[in-house]
Amino acid sequence: MSSKQAVWAVVPAAGIGSRMQAEIPKQYLLIDDKPVLQLTLERLASHPAIEGIVIALAENDQWWPSLSLSLSCELLIAKGGKDRSDSVSNALKLLQQHIEHNPWVLVHDAARPCLRHADIDAMLDTLADDAVGGILGIPVSDTVKRVDDNNMIQETVCRQGLWRAATPQMFRLAPLSEALISAAEKSLAVTDEASAIELAGYQPRMVEGHSDNIKITVPQDLALAALYLRQQAGGN
Numbered sequence: 032m033s034s035k036q037a038v039w040a041v042v043p044a045a046g047i048g049s050r051m052q053a054e055i056p057k058q059y060l061l062i063d064d065k066p067v068l069q070l071t072l073e074r075l076a077s078h079p080a081i082e083g084i085v086i087a088l089a090e091n092d093q094w095w096p097s098l099s100l101s102l103s104c105e106l107l108i109a110k111g112g113k114d115r116s117d118s119v120s121n122a123l124k125l126l127q128q129h130i131e132h133n134p135w136v137l138v139h140d141a142a143r144p145c146l147r148h149a150d151i152d153a154m155l156d157t158l159a160d161d162a163v164g165g166i167l168g169i170p171v172s173d174t175v176k177r178v179d180d181n182n183m184i185q186e187t188v189c190r191q192g193l194w195r196a197a198t199p200q201m202f203r204l205a206p207l208s209e210a211l212i213s214a215a216e217k218s219l220a221v222t223d224e225a226s227a228i229e230l231a232g233y234q235p236r237m238v239e240g241h242s243d244n245i246k247i248t249v250p251q252d253l254a255l256a257a258l259y260l261r262q263q264a265g266g267n
């Protein structure tokens with residue numbers, strides 16, 4: 032598939048950002064005067080392959096109306112759910128009501144504004160003819176320890192073959208929706224789309240991405256994301 036083949040993006044943006052310990056949900060914190068969510072949406076919408084975006088917003092989201100967005104793609108708004116997987120599932124169901132075909136869907140965290148178009152291109156090119164789909168990730172480069180509740184090291188985990196999963200996670204609309212519904216029906220908590228696809232018996236492909244595609248999660252991540260965005264703007 033060329034990177035021009037139209038795909039839809041799903042952006043879960045209904046979290047409260049508790050680990051960020053901020054006054055407002057982290058997706059509305061500012062980086063160089065722009066809300067994180069706006070940066071992420073503009074990054075996705077400016078890619079030529081993105082036909083439309085479905086964003087999942089919390090029902091009590093009071094910040095969305097204040098965004099001044101001018102996106103070059105269609106935008107649908109779904110209801111956020113209790114967990115990230117519920118928000119994604121709601122967005123997929125809304126998309127299925129909106130379109131009849133079964134496109135590739137890129138699920139991408141609102142909290143990841145540093146996504147590079149090169150990584151989107153890598154996914155579209157690598158997974159073009161894949162029967163299942165796949166995700167962006169980064170190989171683990173540190174030694175990994177398992178630690179107990181008292182911060183005592185229990186074991187060193189072999190890092191051979193260990194990767195950190197990121198987003199986008201790219202799957203076909205119908206099987207992804209079915210996999211998430213199935214996981215929810217079995218009360219199986221999934222923290223990413225690939226987990227649901229794996230539970231459904233499929234084997235997603237890992238696509239190596241850039242390590243600056245960080246998820247803004249804890250306070251120090253905001254300054255790091257700002258640094259990465261400035262670095263990218265400078266052509267690095």
Ligand SMILES: Nc1ccn([C@@H]2O[C@H](COP(=O)(O)OP(=O)(O)OP(=O)(O)O)[C@@H](O)[C@H]2O)c(=O)n1
Nearest residue numbers: 043044045046047048049050113114115141142
């Ligand atoms: N019920 C939820 C929970 C999370 N998300 C979104 O999923 C992405 C990744 O989740 P995470 O980083 O965990 O965000 P929060 O859940 O907001 O953070 P925390 O766990 O610290 O509260 C975020 O863009 C978040 O807005 C969502 O759409 N719906």
Ligand SMILES: C[C@](O)(CO)[C@H](O)COP(=O)(O)O
Nearest residue numbers: 115140196197198222223246
């Ligand atoms: C989807 C994800 O970003 C992949 O690493 C991650 O699982 C989200 O987890 P969170 O606890 O909802 O931030």
